[in-house]
Each structure stands twice: as C-alpha cells, then as structure tokens.
Amino acid sequence: MASYSDVQKAVQVEKFRIWFAWVSGGIIMAIITNATRDIAVVSVITVVPFFGLGALATIAAVRMANALNRKAETARREVLGDT
Secondary structure, three states, X not given: OXXXXXXXXXXXXXXXXHHHHHHHHHHHHHHHHHHOOOOHHHHHXXXXXXXHHHHHHHHHHHHHXXXXXXXXXXXXXXXXXXX
C-alpha cells in the first residue's frame, strides 16, 4: 500500500497536468480565434465552438480535480485509520 505522502504527491502532479492542459488548450484556442478574427464567417465559426469547448473543458477539469481530491481524502483516512 502506498503511503499518504506518495498519494498526495501523485495527486498534485496529476492536478498540475490537468490544469496545464486546460491552460494550454485555452491559449491555443485564443491564438486560433485571434488569427481568424478578420474573416467574419470563419471568426464566428471558430468562436462559438471554442466557447462551448472551453466550458466543457473547464467542467471536465474541475470534475477530474475533485475526483483526485476524493482519492487523496480516502488515502488520508486509510493512513490515519479514520472510518
């Protein structure tokens, strides 16, 4: 069985990866949106899906981070012997 410290470190690394991917995706979407802003139809076609995808990505990232928090809490309870 892994120690609580090992689990906590793994959770922190995974949460960093989740939020790094979220920020990277947001930056890429902003660059694409900025590149297409002068073309009216393409601009609308990119902004609308990117807004929806950004909202979905945010929801997914928060849910994954919450799941990792629950995993860390379960590991903490096992180590401390709480029920």
